Amino acid sequence: MAEYNGGTTEADHLVVLVHGLWGNPEHMGSIAKKLREQYPPDQVYILVAKRNSGSFTYDGVELGGERVCVEIEEELELIKSRGGRINKLSVVGYSLGGLVARYAIGLLHARGVLDDLECMNFTAFASPFLGVRSPLRGWRSQLFNVLGPRTLSISGKQLFGLDKFRDTGKPLIAVLADPKSIFMSGLARFKRRTLYANVTNDRSTPYFTSAIDKTDPFTDLSKIKANYVRGYEPVLLDPENPLVPMTPGPEKEPEGFDLRDFVGRLPTILTLSVVLPLGIVAFLANAVVQTARSSKRVKMHESGLAGIPVERFRVNLWMNEIRQAVEGAYEDLGSAQRQEYLGQSADSDGEETDSSGEQILALERKQTHPDQPTLALAPYQFSAIQALDELGFRKYRVWIHDHGHTHAAIIVRSDKKGFEEGHVVLNHWVKDEFLI
Template identity: 30%
Template structure:
């Protein structure tokens, strides 16, 4: 199952469709990972259902820079094409639908759900499972650090349309609002469709996720796991699913931090030997290799950063060029417009929104003290409703992000599952056990995948 989810989630979204063939529907069981764009069928079950897993292949490489909306349009097209193929070539009718997204794919999945609903897909198909894993539901968070400020400045400029949307600096469909705001509006088709799924599950790393931190993945306004080693939090792990938290208990009395070791003491040398530079796993070495890498950083870092900036700039230019062509294509423009139900506002819509917005803004201000209506309770498999301790003195969320927190936590069938992977440099890839062959520690995420699979409703 590990490789299945590694490849499936790594392709940003999954279409898991329950199909039946006439009156003699057959169930299937997925045993091997499908290649991109292909399907995997699972063996027959007791009720004759068949599970078909589709891995979208259109959002590869720099195509993910084109924006959540355009990526979602492509995936929607693939799903509908596969549904048509199942009907025309195999005589099978899709009756149930589930979708899972990893990282940015979770936002794309939310957009896809709205697109499918706009096309009438769910008039005959039942929405069942909606799951996201390490997805930035709030967009990127602007922490009060130097690097965070640099990324907040460069992200919208260097990551094309996707960067603008993740940093909520876009004006989507000339609506005057960022896409993440529109997708969380209870009056819009995206949120309404998400509310119809039988179960909605958010999986979030609690620590060490440098790509999608806890608050944006878990949709929270505070972080009880910040400085978890010394803040006194008690964490109970699930005995059946490794790395999944069963429960946790925050503490108002943090542990005292130990004093730093004396220079050249035994503890100092021990820390030097175990010291790991926050670099990718392929560049992590034990003593004395770690010291050698540290010495070479002043030489290697400028070259590596130069290559990274060059690659990102190149992908950004390619994406901007594609977007200009897409915006000129009338057929694509129509698909984009109709997929969101003509979300461009008329003057009458703007007047209605003006009356509604003050209430939404007031609600966000009420939550601006760092608590949210659906925050971490004593159970790690959370349902909305309780308050988390105020462990952060500085509110790092934007007013819009507070609104998104409140609205998403109001989803009727939402459950959150928290993951604790420590110590690792970056737990973002570990949570889906992305590459267990190259990196042994990625096996820590296999329990998360089993939890996701075991809670999947057929």
């Protein structure tokens, strides 16, 4: 990683890379390498953020964003002290790093740092713009929704929309997407906003949240035909016309029980029955420890003992005026997830429509389409979709075929067999999407 970090004093374009949850700077190695292969050190200066490494990502988007903001300001001063001058800024976030990057951008905007810079690219790879709480039914999804926010400290509560950010009464996800917030105003300054979203097998950041989409047309890949970006087949889907429905064929007879297949899978089943419970226990035990450590770090940060003067970053969240009251009351996320898809009428699930949140749900029910039904998201998520879409994003859907861990493969997080298709994504970004 060290060989790609930094640049010369002639470079006028600073590119900041922000890793995700449980991550470290090495996770951004392939992105940094692709950038350096395309742009020399005297053209692009690369900064891979490092202060949020490992368990420090438990500490929440706010604290993470403040750390990244400090790193950027310090790097700009360092470059200046060496005789260089940065005129352009690009920010890249991966997974949770996309939210952390958006928070840092808002702070840089509010502090006037962006006034002296030409904001070029904001890019997000598999980032949970709408949080990660599952809108699907079933015990697995419910277990995920219950354990997730309780095992990831502050970051978990924010990702699952169970926090009330500062005095806003809203989840942080909603505040980041509020059109009047510093975060949206800062993001609006970038000439190009791009996202890359996995359409399948992303267990960390599902399609709907990384693509900012209220529907998921990729739930059954056998029923669609993908249209690809020319030269990037069969990975990158055409952003204007990503798919067409397949003509349904004759239904297959259900297969009977295959004894040989069961016997072949028996060793795997037995292994998982022993290893998986032990792994879950170990994970939960570690989560308790890391949550306690995270709480301690946050308390130190809030008291000014962590090396970052908090008062420098506690700016007003709204550019025009501080709101006197939060507009409307958002329903508890759990109650908004009672079904996989929204019904088509307000009477389908018996909910009232006497609050702003309930009115949003009622409107979404009326607009849902049988062929592409609306996911049962929470009101604040629908509001975030509308605001982010109005701001404008160039959306690229990614279909990785060769590996089941697409969340890591999309950025080639490590040199692992099966991640090669991620190079197709990164090549497209540096060659066709990145504004220099």
